[in-house]
Amino acid sequence: MAAIIISALAYIKQKKVLHLELNRYAFRECWPDKGLSRYLSFVPTALRKQMLWSVTQYNFGCIFFRLGKIDKAAKCLALMQESSTTAYNMLLALHLKHYIALYYNDYDTVISCANEASVIYPKVRHTTWNNKIFGDLQMYGAYANCFKNNAPQQVYSVLQSPQERPMDEVERQYYLYRAAIVLNDLESAERFKRYVMDNAGTTWYGQAVRENFVPENKPVNYPGYIIRTEMINSPSKVDNSRLKHMLLGVLIVLLFYIVPRLL
DSSP: OHHHHHHHHHHHHHHHHHHHHHHIIIIISSOHHHHHHHHHHHHHHHHHSOOOHHHHHHHHHHHHHHHTOHHHHHHHHHHHHHHOOBHHHHHHHHHHHHHHHHHTTOHHHHHHHHHHHHHHGGGSOOOHHHHHHHHHHHHHHHHHHHHHTTOGGGHHHHTOSOOSSHHHHHHHHHHHHHHHHHHTOHHHHHHHHHHHHHHOTTSHHHHHHHTTOOOOOOOTTTTOOOOOHHHHHSOBSSOGGGHHHHHHHHHHHHHHHHHHHHO
């Protein structure tokens, strides 16, 4: 029993270290190209073991989005239509969907993502990451409402709080820049632009503020992901891809309980 506990703790620690290392460049720092190379090197190992396809599709989708490969991000989102059945999976899909909608200035879709997330959020574990995703969806839902209601000046209030992660802060400053341009607030626009140019790394935001940003054409299947009402209200309890491993875990526990009694 001691050996089992020690092994489990060691596994959890190693998994946390691996998770942080994989996500450092993809989700925290502004170097999605490095994040992509790390994920690609990890995929062969993951394929031999357990891979949660919805999470993998989300990760690659976010990386492609931040690299400016919006068509590839949209394809990843479309793949999540079949693989996302739990509340957690659907929250991830909505997060990726709202990013793509923001790129196309599709404010109605950004707002709908925020509204659907409000229904799903009470049904997921309130981890640090899930809380962050939900906060992102609500913040940019409010941002979209400002433009839809012809009140871009309110964006300064909606996006007033600096973000802890460098990637999130670059995104915040970029959307503040967009609002400043609409308001003809050239002094603020220049300040936001300079921050983005100095800190955008290999994300598409830097190029967007240097040039006259025009979204590419929407993909044919845009937005590529639609949640049915019944799925929002009654999501699956367990990701189907985990059932085999859960059953195996139950079997191992039973063996540890039964075998000593037989001996």
